[in-house]
Each structure stands twice: as structure tokens, then as C-alpha cells.
Amino acid sequence: MSVLVVGPADSIGPGEVKSVQVKLGAAPAVIGEAEETGPPGTAAIVVAHTEDGGWYAIGDVCSHGPVLLSEGEFDGCTLECWGHGSRFDLATGVPENLPANVAVPTYPVSIESGQVVIQLGEESDDHA
Template identity: 55%
Template sequence: MTAERVCGLSELEQDTPLRVDPGGVAITVIKDGDGVVHAIGDTCTHGEISLSEGFVEGDTVECWAHGSAFSLITGVPQNLPAYEPVPVYVVVIDGDDVLIDPTVIKEV
């Protein structure tokens, strides 16, 4: 599979998660305070909750249900109750297009 357009850069609000489903894979896309776009697996590894409904603070997104915060850079949980990381995907920006290949997990 190749990277596909998941949204426009102009559609992303700073620190506001957006759920996308390229190739049927649930991914949360976030533009952080520095304007960097991150893509991580959408499902909290503790409680099967959508991280796109969570809260962004700095370089983490926090699951609203149980409070686990995941690094946008590594996918590693920063606190309990989650202890398993979420996948992190490569993001390509082409003009205003945000492209993600859901079959390519970023090496961190």
C-alpha cells in the first residue's frame, strides 16, 4: 500500500485530535503546538478507547477514560494504567495534503 491522503493540513486545528481510517486502520492525527503533524494508533492499549477523543498536552495525548498519556513521538505510555505502546505512523505533508501509509509503522 502507498500513503494516502487522510485530510488537509488546513483541516487540522492545533492540539485537536482527528480520527482517520486509511485502509481501515484507525489512526489519530494531531498537529502539535509547533505545527508538527503526528499520527498514532487511535486505540488506547488499556481500555479500547479512541484517543481521538482525548486531550493533547505538549507532546502527549491523554485517554479521557483512564488517564493514560501516550507520547506522540514514540507511542509509549507515559503513565499507568496503560503499559503497551500504540503504533506511530510516518506522516508526509504534500502541499496541503496529509498523507499516511497505515502499513508503515515508524521506527522510534
């Protein structure tokens, strides 16, 4: 398990998302904005701050094709892929409707000293 500081929480208002490309491994780091097909050993992650104050982080690339979910519509607790319209639940990563039928990864989020912090699981480390 490794921890990633994404940035200041007050830079992501309610109803907003932040999309980042993350270098995985023992010392993960944000290396830029998310890419549909990032370099090996990295992952695209979107942090979402819901209107009701919730914080979520999921994989930013749609499981159906190379489309960034952060570029789709953010509604309630879902992000809709603009490619073919699948809506992904931010809490579970599971698509609520076809054509996507595979979940994207989810990451626990906490706010610590005003910073958005994500826990990257062992599965993510395996790809570093």
C-alpha cells in the first residue's frame, strides 16, 4: 500500500474533478494530466468532489475504450463516458449501463491537512 498526495483539497470544488497521471510504485507521484494511454508503470486517476461533499477516486480510463471519464458528465455520484454513454459509479467503479461491463479501479480518498490523499492498493503496485 502506498499513499499519493494529489494536491490541495480547496483546488477541487464541489461538482469538480481533477484528473492526473500517476507514476506508480513505492513512491508514487503525480506526473501530469491524465492520458488515455499513459506510459508503462503509470495510471490515470480522476478525483471527484461531489456536490454533497463526498470525495472519490477511480481509474480515469473507461473500461470500454481509450476515453477519459473525467471529460464526461459528472452527475451526482457518477461519471458518464462520452464515448458510448456508460455511467460509472464513483463509489464502486462499476458501470451502471452498457456497453462498458467491467469496473474501473477505485481508490480510498481522505483529506489530510487540507490535502487530497489517495491510497494506492497492491494491485496498482503490481503494475509499477
